[in-house]
Amino acid sequence: MSFPSPTIIPVNGIELEVFSAGSGRPLVLCHGWPEHAYSWRFQIQPLVDAGYHVIVPNQRGYGGSSRPEAVGDYDITHLCGDLAGLLDHYGYRDAAFIGHDWGAIVVWAMAVLHPERVSAVINLSVPYLQRGGTEWVGFWEKMLGGDFYIVHFNRQPGVADAAFAANTRQFLRNLYRTNQWRSPAPEPQPGMALINLAARETAAGDALMSDAELEVFAAAFEKNGFTPGINWYRNFSRNWDTLGSVEERVRQPALMIYGQYDMVRPSPTLDSVVDDLEVVTLDCGHWIQQERPQETNAAMLEWLERHYPA
Numbered sequence: 001m002s003f004p005s006p007t008i009i010p011v012n013g014i015e016l017e018v019f020s021a022g023s024g025r026p027l028v029l030c031h032g033w034p035e036h037a038y039s040w041r042f043q044i045q046p047l048v049d050a051g052y053h054v055i056v057p058n059q060r061g062y063g064g065s066s067r068p069e070a071v072g073d074y075d076i077t078h079l080c081g082d083l084a085g086l087l088d089h090y091g092y093r094d095a096a097f098i099g100h101d102w103g104a105i106v107v108w109a110m111a112v113l114h115p116e117r118v119s120a121v122i123n124l125s126v127p128y129l130q131r132g133g134t135e136w137v138g139f140w141e142k143m144l145g146g147d148f149y150i151v152h153f154n155r156q157p158g159v160a161d162a163a164f165a166a167n168t169r170q171f172l173r174n175l176y177r178t179n180q181w182r183s184p185a186p187e188p189q190p191g192m193a194l195i196n197l198a199a200r201e202t203a204a205g206d207a208l209m210s211d212a213e214l215e216v217f218a219a220a221f222e223k224n225g226f227t228p229g230i231n232w233y234r235n236f237s238r239n240w241d242t243l244g245s246v247e248e249r250v251r252q253p254a255l256m257i258y259g260q261y262d263m264v265r266p267s268p269t270l271d272s273v274v275d276d277l278e279v280v281t282l283d284c285g286h287w288i289q290q291e292r293p294q295e296t297n298a299a300m301l302e303w304l305e306r307h308y309p310a
Contacts, residue, residue: 009086012085014065016082017037017062018086023053025095031103043297057083060082074234076235105126111254113243141155164221172221176214179205261285263285
C-alpha cells in the first residue's frame with residue numbers, strides 16, 4: 001500500500017500529524033530519533049492485513065506535528081500524555097504500543113506511567129532504561145565523558161543542532177546505514193561522533209534508503225530543524241526524577257527485539273523489571289524494522305497472535 005495520508009489531531013494541548021490505516025484492535029507505532037513516522041512504512045500493511053488499526057504519529061517536534069519552544073515541553077510526561085490523548089481521540093481505553101529507539105523509551109514509560117492504557121509492549125533496540133542511583137546524564141558523563149552524544153546535547157546546547165542542520169542530507173545519509181560491521185571501522189576522530197557524521201563525506205556500510213525514501217526524512221528536518229528532537233534528550237534528568245515516582249516494573253507482556261550489531265547493547269537485567277518478557281535478536285544494526293522488515297514483521301505478528309490477537 002502507499003503510505004497513509006496524514007490527519008492533524010489535537011491532543012494534550014498540541015497537534016499531532018498522524019498516519020492511520022485499518023480497523024480492529026489498536027496498535028500505536030512510535031518512531032525514534034532522528035526519524036519520522038515513515039520509518040514504519042514496511043510494517044503498516046502487514047499489521048493492517050492481520051486485522052489491526054495501525055496508528056502512527058509523528059510525535060511532538062517531528063514532521064507536521066507541533067514544535068513547542070520550551071525544552072521542558074519534551075519531557076516524558078508530555079510525550080506520554082500525547083499518546084494517551086491519541087487513544088482518547090480514537091475512543092480507545094488501551095492499545096498495544098510498538099516503539100523503536102526513542103519511541104521505545106516512551107513506550108516503556110507509558111507502560112509504567114499509564115499502565116491502564118497499555119495492553120502489550122513491543123520495543124526495538126532500546127531496552128527499559130533502569131534508573132540506578134545517579135541521574136542519567138551525570139552518570140553517562142562520568143562513565144563515557146563529555147563527548148558522548150547525549151552528554152554533548154545537554155552540556156553544549158545548540159552545537160549539534162546547528163551542525164546537523166547545516167548538513168542535513170549528508171548527516172542523514174551517513175547515519176542511516178546498514179552493514180557497517182562488515183567494513184573496517186573508520187579512524188577515531190576527536191569530538192562528538194554524530195557531529196563527525198554530519199561533516200564526513202562518506203560512512204561505512206551500505207545506504208539504508210533510496211534517495212526518495214531519504215527525502216521524506218530530509219524534507220521534514222529541513223522544515224523543522226533538529227532542535228525539537230534533540231530536546232527529548234535534554235529532558236533525561238527530568239525524566240529520571242519523574243520515573244522515580246512509580247514502580248520500576250513493566251507488568252504487561254513485552255517483546256524486545258534487538259539488532260545483533262546495534263550500538264545499543266542488550267540489557268542483561270531486563271527480565272528483572274519486565275514480568276513477561278520474550279527476546280528476539282535479528283542479524284542487523286540499529287534501524288531494525290527498516291533493515292530487516294520481513295523478519296521484524298514475522299516476529300511481531302507471531303508474538304501479537306499469542307499476546308494481543310486481532
